[in-house]
Amino acid sequence: MANSESTFDPSPRSIDLFLLDMDGTIYLGDRLFPCTRPFLSTVRALGKRYVFLTNNSSKNRDAYVAKLARLGISAAPDEVFTSGEATTLRLRATMPGAAVAVFGMPTLEREFAEAGFRLENDRPDVVVLGFDMAFDYAKMTRLCDLVRSGLPYVATHPDFNCPVENGFIPDIGAVIAYVKASTGREPDEVVGKPHAGIVDAVCAKYGVSKDRLCMVGDRLYTDIALGAESGIRTALVFSGETSREDAAASPHKATWQFDDLSGLEKAILPES
Numbered sequence: 001m002a003n004s005e006s007t008f009d010p011s012p013r014s015i016d017l018f019l020l021d022m023d024g025t026i027y028l029g030d031r032l033f034p035c036t037r038p039f040l041s042t043v044r045a046l047g048k049r050y051v052f053l054t055n056n057s058s059k060n061r062d063a064y065v066a067k068l069a070r071l072g073i074s075a076a077p078d079e080v081f082t083s084g085e086a087t088t089l090r091l092r093a094t095m096p097g098a099a100v101a102v103f104g105m106p107t108l109e110r111e112f113a114e115a116g117f118r119l120e121n122d123r124p125d126v127v128v129l130g131f132d133m134a135f136d137y138a139k140m141t142r143l144c145d146l147v148r149s150g151l152p153y154v155a156t157h158p159d160f161n162c163p164v165e166n167g168f169i170p171d172i173g174a175v176i177a178y179v180k181a182s183t184g185r186e187p188d189e190v191v192g193k194p195h196a197g198i199v200d201a202v203c204a205k206y207g208v209s210k211d212r213l214c215m216v217g218d219r220l221y222t223d224i225a226l227g228a229e230s231g232i233r234t235a236l237v238f239s240g241e242t243s244r245e246d247a248a249a250s251p252h253k254a255t256w257q258f259d260d261l262s263g264l265e266k267a268i269l270p271e272s
Contacts, residue, residue, distance in 0.1 A: 020217075024217070
């Protein structure tokens with residue numbers, strides 16, 4: 001034990017795989033942060049890896065690869081991991097081939113169909129709530145009816161707000177609160193950050209141990225809370241939702257804090 005403690009590096013230099021939140025961390029809306037490309041280049045130059053890990057289930061990984069390409073970032077499909085994909089993996093392990101009522105964008109519906117699920121809104125086996133920017137009162141009514149009937153109810157992630165260039169838009173957490181007010185139920189399972197299942201999926205898919213992982217993000221209650229829930233280290237950036245005042249008052253404490261990715265880039269460079 002003494003030897004392992006003496007060789008443990010408590011700095012970000014010890015991280016092998018960086019889990020990068022997207023909204024508010026590497027970009028806002030369609031604006032890439034100036035520090036993003038230099039950070040990614042430095043990670044690769046050091047022989048380390050990164051995965052774009054997002055709770056936003058309004059797009060599948062192919063859509064994120066395309067968006068990253070439009071912003072000038074070349075990413076392979078396996079370098080993107082969404083809460084939507086994590087949810088399909090979770091349900092494929094427990095309810096393979098189930099009939100699923102998916103409340104989300106068409107890309108999320110396609111992701112479930114491609115994973116072998118049957119899309120069924122009339123007589124489903126399970127209800128899945130994702131981030132749906134085309135949500136309307138008819139969908140809300142149907143969602144509440146299905147949840148009220150007692151069907152298994154799964155949410156892809158818990159975020160209350162999604163940051164955009166001019167502020168924030170309501171995210172899935174707001175819908176979860178609405179559904180609870182109407183039905184008295186919360187989801188039976190929430191798959192995305194800060195829940196540990198998404199880290200377990202990352203470790204299995206990418207072959208890395210938890211002590212070599214770091215979650216990098218701008219949200220305290222998802223990105224940073226993931227550290228305590230899953231036992232990995234975290235880096236908070238103040239380029240999105242969270243202010244320094246928010247961080248000081250929060251029970252969720254990051255391992256490291258930086259203004260943006262440029263600070264983390266400097267921290268992973270070898271000591272001169």
